[in-house]
Amino acid sequence: MPTRRVITSRSREPRQRFAEELQSLRAESGLSLRQLGDQLGWDWSLFSKLESGETLGGPEVVQALDAHYGTGSLLLTLWELALGDPTQFREKYRRYMTLEAEAVSLWQYSVSSPPGLLQTEGYAREVLAAGGSAGKELTQQVEARIGRRVLLTGDDAPPFRAILSEAVLRTSLRSAEAWREQLAYLAEAAERPNITLQVLTQAAGPHGLMNTDVMFLRLTDGRTVAYAENDISGELIEENRQVERLQRRYDAVRDLALSPAASRKAITQMLEEARASY
Structure with missing residues (x-):
């Protein structure tokens, strides 16, 4: 049996893969974090947190990055996988998020x-927990809302x-x-x-x-x-x-x-x- 070829060195962990893709795309563009922030109209520190994996951000900033880099819906797809909760993205709600961002x-x-x-993080966390979310799922849902x-x-x-x-x-x-x-x-x-x-x-x-x-x-x-x-x-x-x-x-x-x-x-x-x- 032939040796399996490694196609990519990128992480297979969705959250890390999302961060790595952001880092790679910005490096290829030659922009600094501050320049990226200036061009897209967001504080540069948000992009720093996205690339470090500290936060996943929201769909509107991810869609803006897809448009900026010309990557179709690649980043949005990786973002959804990183959140890891397919119940959040039923078709109607997914369409709503797209419309909200536009x-x-x-x-x-x-x-x-x-x-x-x-909503603040503390409010979202307590309310979502009251609705039955816990552990990793709760963290993911809070990040998505904030x-x-x-x-x-x-x-x-x-x-x-x-x-x-x-x-x-x-x-x-x-x-x-x-x-x-x-x-x-x-x-x-x-x-x-x-x-x-x-x-x-x-x-x-x-x-x-x-x-x-x-x-x-x-x-x-x-x-x-x-x-x-x-x-x-x-x-x-x-x-x-x-x-x-x-x-x-x-x-x-x-x-x-x-x-x-x-x-x-x-x-x-x-x-x-x-x-x-x-």
């Missing part, structure tokens, strides 16, 4: 937890509006420190020029999105799609009439919510109360 504006209504794009936050950073970050049910601000974590960090992150995010937060108080009463977390994405071709989800499943909605019906409900909820200025004050007050309580 959206020119986003807006959301959150029923009981902060939008994934605005990695998405880079979408809202950088000079070209799209505008994002989120309406938070008051329950979002009153459903604290078991970890008092993690909860304070989450409230502080929301307060900081509300000050960014591309992010608008509004709070819907309990006094607003019943409304059309009481049990529905929904994200709207305005795409480059002018279309709007929606992604509605609960703890069990999610649905990507692209049919115009269904999206329009959801949009009308969202607009009605927005009219009931506090103004952005009053909402910032409410979030800051909740943070102060959390700091004083522990």
